[in-house]
Amino acid sequence: MKVGVLGSGSMGSGIAQVAATAGHEVYLYDNNPDALQRASKQLQKILNRLVEKGRLTDADSKAIFGRIYFVDSMYAYKDCGIIIEAIIENLDIKKAVFEQLEDVVRKDCILATNTSSLSIASIAAACEHAERVIGIHFFNPAPIMKLVEIIPAIQTSQQVKTKAQSLIDNWGKLTVLAKDTPGFIVNRVARPFYGEALRIYEEGIADVATIDWAMKEIGGFRMGPFTLMDYIGHDVNYTVTETVFKAFYYDPRYKPSFTQKRLAEAGFLGRKSGRGFYDYQDGAEPPKAQEDRELGQKIVNRIVIMLINEAADALYLNIASKKDIDLAMTKGVNYPKGLLQWADEIGINNCVKRLDNLYHTYLEDRYRCSPILRKMARDQHTFFKH
Ligand SMILES: NC(=O)c1ccc[n+]([C@@H]2O[C@H](COP(=O)([O-])OP(=O)(O)OC[C@H]3O[C@@H](n4cnc5c(N)ncnc54)[C@H](O)[C@@H]3O)[C@@H](O)[C@H]2O)c1
Numbered sequence: 103m104k105v106g107v108l109g110s111g112s113m114g115s116g117i118a119q120v121a122a123t124a125g126h127e128v129y130l131y132d133n134n135p136d137a138l139q140r141a142s143k144q145l146q147k148i149l150n151r152l153v154e155k156g157r158l159t160d161a162d163s164k165a166i167f168g169r170i171y172f173v174d175s176m177y178a179y180k181d182c183g184i185i186i187e188a189i190i191e192n193l194d195i196k197k198a199v200f201e202q203l204e205d206v207v208r209k210d211c212i213l214a215t216n217t218s219s220l221s222i223a224s225i226a227a228a229c230e231h232a233e234r235v236i237g238i239h240f241f242n243p244a245p246i247m248k249l250v251e252i253i254p255a256i257q258t259s260q261q262v263k264t265k266a267q268s269l270i271d272n273w274g275k276l277t278v279l280a281k282d283t284p285g286f287i288v289n290r291v292a293r294p295f296y297g298e299a300l301r302i303y304e305e306g307i308a309d310v311a312t313i314d315w316a317m318k319e320i321g322g323f324r325m326g327p328f329t330l331m332d333y334i335g336h337d338v339n340y341t342v343t344e345t346v347f348k349a350f351y352y353d354p355r356y357k358p359s360f361t362q363k364r365l366a367e368a369g370f371l372g373r374k375s376g377r378g379f380y381d382y383q384d385g386a387e388p389p390k391a392q393e394d395r396e397l398g399q400k401i402v403n404r405i406v407i408m409l410i411n412e413a414a415d416a417l418y419l420n421i422a423s424k425k426d427i428d429l430a431m432t433k434g435v436n437y438p439k440g441l442l443q444w445a446d447e448i449g450i451n452n453c454v455k456r457l458d459n460l461y462h463t464y465l466e467d468r469y470r471c472s473p474i475l476r477k478m479a480r481d482q483h484t485f486f487k488h
Contacts, residue, residue, distance in 0.1 A: 103126060103182075103183035103184065103269075104126065104127045104128075104129065104181050104182045104183060105118075105121040105126040105127070105128045105129070105182060105183070105184055105185075105186070106128075106129045106131070106176075106178070106179040106182040106184070106185035106186070106207075107121065107128060107129070107130045107131070107185070107186050107188065108131055108132075108176070108185060108186070108187040108188065108189055108199065108203075109131075109132055109187060109188040109189035109190070110130050110131070110132035110137050110138050110140075110141035110172075111132075111137060111141075111188065111189075112242060112243070113188040113216055113240060113242060113244060114130065114132070114141070114186075114188035114189075114216075115130070115141040115144060115145055116240065116242070116243050116244030116245050117186050117188060117216065117240055117244050118130045118141075118145070118170050119145055119148065119149075119166070119170075119244070119245045120240075120244055120245050120273055120275075121186075121273065122166045122167075122169040122170045123166050123245070123273075124272065124273040124274070125169075126169065127169050127171070128169055128170045128171065129171050129173050129178045129179055129182060130170055130171065130172055130173065131172075131173045131174070131175065131176055131178065131179070132189075135174065138172050138174075139172075141172070142172050145167065145170065146167060148245075149163040149166060149167055150163065176202065176203065176206050177206055179203070179206050179207050179211075180206055180207065180208070181208065182207060182208070182211055183208075183210070183211060183212065184211065184212040184213075184214060184266070184269065185203060185207060185211060185212070185213050185214065186214045186215075186216060186238055187199065187200070187203075187213070187214065187215045187216060188216040188240075191217060191218060191219065191220065193220050193224060193225070196215060196217065196220065196225050196228075197224070197225060197227075197228035198228070200213060200215075200225055200226075200228045200229050200235065201228045201229065203229075204229050204230055204231065209231075210234075211234065212234055212236065212262055212265065212266055213229065213234055213235045213236075214235070214236050214237065214238040214266060215235070215236075215237055215238070216237075216238060216239055216240055217237060217239070218239065218285075218289060218342065219284065219285065219289065219342055219345045219346065219349070221255075221282060221284075221349075222235065222236065222237040222253050222254070222255035222258070222282045223255040223256050223257060223282055225255075226255045226257045226258070227257070232255070232257035232258075233257055233258060233259040233262060234258075234259070234262055235255060235257065235258060235262075236252065236253065236254055236255065236258050236262055236263060236266050237251070237252070237253030237254070237255070237280075237282065237286070238250060238251075238252060238253075238266060238270060239251040239252075239253060239280075239286060240275075241288070241434050241435075247433075247434065248275060248276045248433045249275070249276050249277075249278065249288070249429070249430060249433040249434035250270050250275040250276070250277050250278075251277075251278055251279075251280045251286045251287055251288065251430065251434075252266060252267045252270065252277050252278070252279050252280070253279075253280050253281070253282050253286055254279075254282065255282050256282065267279070276429065276433050278422060278426035278427075278429055278430045279422060279423070279426060280421060280422045280426070280430075281419075281420065281421045281422065283419075283421055284345070284346050284349035284350055285342075285346045285349075286421075287416065287421060287422050287426065287427055287430040287431075287434075288430050288431065288434040288435055289342060289346065290346065290412065290416060290421070291409065291412045291413045291416055291427065291430070291431060291441065292409070292412075292431070292435055293343065293346060293355070293356055293412060294355075294405060294408035294409050294411075294412055295323075295327050295330075295405060295409060296327055296330075296331055296339065296343065296362075297343070297355075297356070297357070297358075297359065297408075298404060298405045298408045298409075299313050299317070299326075299327035299328065299405055300327075300359040300361055300362060301359070302401055302404065302405070303328075303361065304359065304360075304361055307397075307400075307401070308392065308397060308401055309389065309391075309392070310326075310328040310379045310380070310389070311328075311388070311389040311390060311391040311392075312391045312392045312393075312394075312397070312398070312401070313326060313327065313328060313401055314326020314327065314328050314329050314391065315391030315393060315398065316391075316397070316398035316399070316401040316402050317401070317402060317405065319393075319398070320395065320398045320399055320401075320402045321402040321405070321406065321438070322438035322439075323436075323437065323438060324436045327405070328378075328379040328380070329379075329380070331362065331372065331378065331379065332372035332373050332378035332379055332380055332382075333372060333373055334372070335371045335372050335373075335374055335378075336362055336365040336366040336370065336371050336372055336378055337366045337371050339362065340358060340362045340363055340365075340366045343356065343358040343359075343362070344358050353467075354466060354467045354468045355412075355467070355468045355470075357468065365378060365379070403456065404456075404460070406441075406444065407448075407453060407456040407457055407460070408460075408469075409441050410441045410442070410444060410445045410448070410453055410475075411453075411457055411471060411472050411475065412441075413427050413428075413431070413441035413442055413445075414441075414442065414445065414453075414472040414474050414475050415472040415474070417442065417474060417485075418472050418473060418474035424442050424485050424486070427440070427441070427442060428440025428441065428442050428443055442485040442486070443485065443486060445475070445485060446484045446485050446486055446488060450475060450478045450479045450482075450483065450484060451479045453471075453475055453479075454471055454475050454476055454479045457469060457470075457471040457475070458471060
């Protein structure tokens with residue numbers, strides 16, 4: 103099957119690499135010729151590095167690169183079996199592009215979007231044959247991250263869903279099925295990793311270095327929340343938070359933070375601009391964490407319980423299966439363990455107590471315990487058999 107990739111930015115070129123590595127002829131198009139040229143150079147560099155590291159033979163690397171066609175028009179998509187769109191995150195632009203796509207592709211061509219936050223149903227609605235549209239959400243960098251979320255819209259046919267999922271499985275990815283709701287699984291369940299860390303910082307309970315230290319050293323997360331936000335970029339991370347907040351009809355659980363908004367407004371975007379929560383300029387001294395284990399444990403408990411509540415609520419609302427929710431967080435964002443498994447380990451009753459404690463302290467809806475946890479505690483159930 104020939105594969106079309108639309109948009110040659112960080113995601114599009116990564117997806118093109120994955121598809122070409124799986125043996126497909128790939129047609130990569132971008133409406134900015136400079137971006138296409140950059141992608142070509144970048145892909146060549148990445149493949150060369152894989153050869154240097156001994157992960158690919160020189161012949162394989164040449165064959166993979168040879169299967170990627172950098173094309174200057176969408177008409178090159180005419181024989182493709184699937185198109186994966188990875189252009190700018192803007193609903194009107196995506197809708198216009200999907201409408202154009204339908205004019206050039208075959209009748210049986212699947213149209214997929216890699217959107218992180220837009221509704222698949224609204225993108226599909228731009229098409230005459232909405233049943234062929236589906237969300238296929240890769241993580242960054244696409245060639246390295248194992249997880250892919252498959253998001254059928256209410257219009258998507260069963261056949262397209264099955265075909266798309268087995269194709270991506272065959273590319274060596276681990277797919278999870280998610281409902282077409284804001285943030286799908288990962289970007290929804292992970293909100294408190296940033297939001298609760300920011301809240302703890304804003305309350306003056308600890309500084310950023312201490313919160314990062316606690317989450318890494320005690321919580322076992324790969325990166326602390328502030329380091330991660332600096333890495334993602336405050337413009338991007340703030341926008342996702344704001345989009346999710348609006349999409350959930352202003353549910354206080356997803357409320358964005360002024361601290362992060364100000365960083366974005368000031369242009370302190372994180373690593374890419376040399377300054378965010380931390381200073382990345384040459385010679386800057388990183389701040390020292392206050393390595394107090396008791397305080398650290400409190401911080402971890404508070405952020406983790408909010409993550410667990412979010413994961414439990416996603417299950418309660420049938421966003422995905424419990425297995426897929428745990429897989430999504432361990433394989434998509436490298437959490438040290440699945441959040442539902444973590445809840446079982448803490449004890450469901452203790453989870454409810456921790457959440458109720460927060461709720462009674464703040465009397466804010468943000469800390470309301472998911473009904474599923476309360477019911478499970480009452481019935482003495484666990485998420486998994488132990
Ligand atoms: N960056 C991430 O971490 C990440 C992760 C998962 C999903 N996504 C999603 O993937 C998509 C792309 O993100 P990205 O980070 O690769 O963006 P990017 O800015 O790196 O690349 C987007 C590319 O699309 C091109 N483009 C814009 N409008 C176009 C059009 N009308 N026709 C053809 N090409 C067009 C741009 O020239 C650019 O090269 C977005 O929907 C984003 O939400 C991003």
